[in-house]
Amino acid sequence: MTLKRSAAITGIGEMRPSRSPDGKSTLGIWTEVAREAILDAGLTTPEIDGLLVAPPITEQAAMWPSILGEYLNIHPGYGNVVDLGGASACGMVWRAAAAIQSGLCRAVLCVTGEASDVETFYAPRAPRARRPVQQLPYREFEVPYGPMGVNSGYALIAMRHMHEHGTTGRQLAKIAVDQRTNACANPDALYYGKQITVDDVLASPLVVDPLHLLEIVRPCTGGAAIVVVAPDLAGAAPRAPVWLLGAAEASRGIMLSQFDTITTSPIAICAPRALEMAGVAHGDIDLISVYDCYTITVLITLEDAGFCPKGKGGPFVEEHDLTYAGDLPLNTHGGQLSFGQPGLAGGMSHVTEAVRQLQGRAGKRQVRDCELAFVNGNGGIMSEQVSLVLGT
Amino acid sequence: MSEAPPEYRKPIPAPSAVSRPFWEGLRAREVRLPRCLECRRYVFYPRRLCPFCLCERLEWVRASGRGTVYSYTVVRRAMNPAFQEDVPYLFAIVELEEGVRVTANIVRCRPEDARVDMPVKASYHDITAEITLLKFQPA
Numbered sequence: 048m049t050l051k052r053s054a055a056i057t058g059i060g061e062m063r064p065s066r067s068p069d070g071k072s073t074l075g076i077w078t079e080v081a082r083e084a085i086l087d088a089g090l091t092t093p094e095i096d097g098l099l100v101a102p103p104i105t106e107q108a109a110m111w112p113s114i115l116g117e118y119l120n121i122h123p124g125y126g127n128v129v130d131l132g133g134a135s136a137c138g139m140v141w142r143a144a145a146a147i148q149s150g151l152c153r154a155v156l157c158v159t160g161e162a163s164d165v166e167t168f169y170a171p172r173a174p175r176a177r178r179p180v181q182q183l184p185y186r187e188f189e190v191p192y193g194p195m196g197v198n199s200g201y202a203l204i205a206m207r208h209m210h211e212h213g214t215t216g217r218q219l220a221k222i223a224v225d226q227r228t229n230a231c232a233n234p235d236a237l238y239y240g241k242q243i244t245v246d247d248v249l250a251s252p253l254v255v256d257p258l259h260l261l262e263i264v265r266p267c268t269g270g271a272a273i274v275v276v277a278p279d280l281a282g283a284a285p286r287a288p289v290w291l292l293g294a295a296e297a298s299r300g301i302m303l304s305q306f307d308t309i310t311t312s313p314i315a316i317c318a319p320r321a322l323e324m325a326g327v328a329h330g331d332i333d334l335i336s337v338y339d340c341y342t343i344t345v346l347i348t349l350e351d352a353g354f355c356p357k358g359k360g361g362p363f364v365e366e367h368d369l370t371y372a373g374d375l376p377l378n379t380h381g382g383q384l385s386f387g388q389p390g391l392a393g394g395m396s397h398v399t400e401a402v403r404q405l406q407g408r409a410g411k412r413q414v415r416d417c418e419l420a421f422v423n424g425n426g427g428i429m430s431e432q433v434s435l436v437l438g439t
Numbered sequence: 440m441s442e443a444p445p446e447y448r449k450p451i452p453a454p455s456a457v458s459r460p461f462w463e464g465l466r467a468r469e470v471r472l473p474r475c476l477e478c479r480r481y482v483f484y485p486r487r488l489c490p491f492c493l494c495e496r497l498e499w500v501r502a503s504g505r506g507t508v509y510s511y512t513v514v515r516r517a518m519n520p521a522f523q524e525d526v527p528y529l530f531a532i533v534e535l536e537e538g539v540r541v542t543a544n545i546v547r548c549r550p551e552d553a554r555v556d557m558p559v560k561a562s563y564h565d566i567t568a569e570i571t572l573l574k575f576q577p578a
């Protein structure tokens with residue numbers, strides 16, 4: 048069983064991230080990027096027969112596919128919410144391909160996006176009004192101790208990684224710096240035109256040791272959508288189709304205290320499977336486009352996906368140029384750290400950037416001869432993982 | 440759960456029928472852990488079945504309350520304003536001698552003195568008339 052060349056991405060739509068919603072709603076953003084993706088794929092709404100949506104973080108409702116489908120007059124034969132945190136977007140890609148391969152549908156619209164405010168997201172907030180008690184284990188055994196959202200979880204991972212492998216703050220900072228260089232070649236990035244140095248990162252305030260402010264993603268407003276289609280539709284698309292060549296998923300729960308190790312992620316399971324399905328080796332990869340909520344996420348992803356040996360991620364990022372012009376182009380749109388994290392559309396940005404690069408429309412930051420991309424989505428605290436190999 | 444006294448404004452655990460012996464243990468200044476009667480493995484957090492063999496029969500065993508810091512961080516900005524008075528504070532995962540890991544604060548330790556793998560022992564903190572939190576301090 049393989050998903051290799053079972054479907055292709057033929058259209059993308061992405062809103063430029065902004066610091067505040069400026070009157071936009073999440074649903075409004077979804078329809079904006081959905082429209083763009085459908086038109087980019089050269090399709091019309093009656094041709095969309097599959098609809099995957101990632102749940103908004105800041106808004107609660109049931110039946111999101113129905114809400115969006117109604118607004119766009121799309122009435123799919125296959126609809127789902129994909130709830131894998133930051134891995135939702137990558138999870139959508141292979142779910143769309145599997146549905147297409149099974150004959151359920153032929154053109155799947157995958158939508159992510161969020162209207163949220165960069166200034167208020169991390170502002171201290173009072174606990175919400177008293178709700179019926181839900182006896183979820185993390186509420187009983189973690190929340191009473193004052194975690195700083197998921198920030199403290201990634202900090203625990205980084206601290207342990209430093210202890211086990213000698214990883215340094217300068218090595219982690221290098222990731223943020225190279226990604227910022229990429230963002231400075233992307234006019235759509237939230238931090239376009241604001242170059243930083245390793246010293247800037249290390250001089251930024253410690254928020255949750257050992258992570259500094261400039262190593263932590265900034266939530267913002269934005270959205271992204273893609274259209275995944277069957278091979279026959281791909282052949283008729285206006286742009287060169289970007290094929291799904293490999294995909295795999297692995298997960299391990301939600302609480303860090305429950306994992307055998309926090310310094311190795313399930314990427315070690317799903318990345319090799321995705322590469323094997325695609326029949327490619329690490330050296331064949333032209334672009335690495337991987338989830339980056341924090342610098343440590345990227346470092347561990349590189350290790351666990353096998354681009355370097357376990358524990359050697361620190362020296363590895365120091366020795367390689369991760370910019371679009373470098374020897375190991377990584378997160379060429381700037382990554383979420385510098386492009387922005389518009390809710391679960393942050394995880395979609397790694398997919399849309401891979402599509403742009405593979406289609407040769409990445410502008411100033413175009414990677415030369417880009418034919419093969421490794422994409423990874425990460426959800427929770429390095430718990431949900433989806434690895435993809437995309438190619439021309 | 441009764442209403443929290445006004446002086447304690449942080450989130451208060453809500454024991455379930457399954458977890459109540461754990462919380463009762465803390466009130467009695469003991470760390471009690473569930474252990475599977477079939478495969479004999481310790482289980483934490485408390486569950487109504489063993490996640491290793493699905494056995495539904497577990498016993499409560501007194502643990503030593505000793506362990507080591509598996510990892511820690513210093514929280515310097517509180518997301519919940521009730522924790523603002525504590526920053527910077529230590530938020531950690533502690534590996535107990537029995538092998539299970541628990542999330543907790545490290546107390547009576549300056550942030551700069553914390554270390555991964557540091558030995559720690561249980562510290563009991565009454566926060567309401569019924570609830571005692573398990574924290575740890577350097578051993």
Ligand SMILES: [Zn+2]
Pocket residue numbers: 475476477478479480489490491492493494
């Ligand atoms: Zn058992």
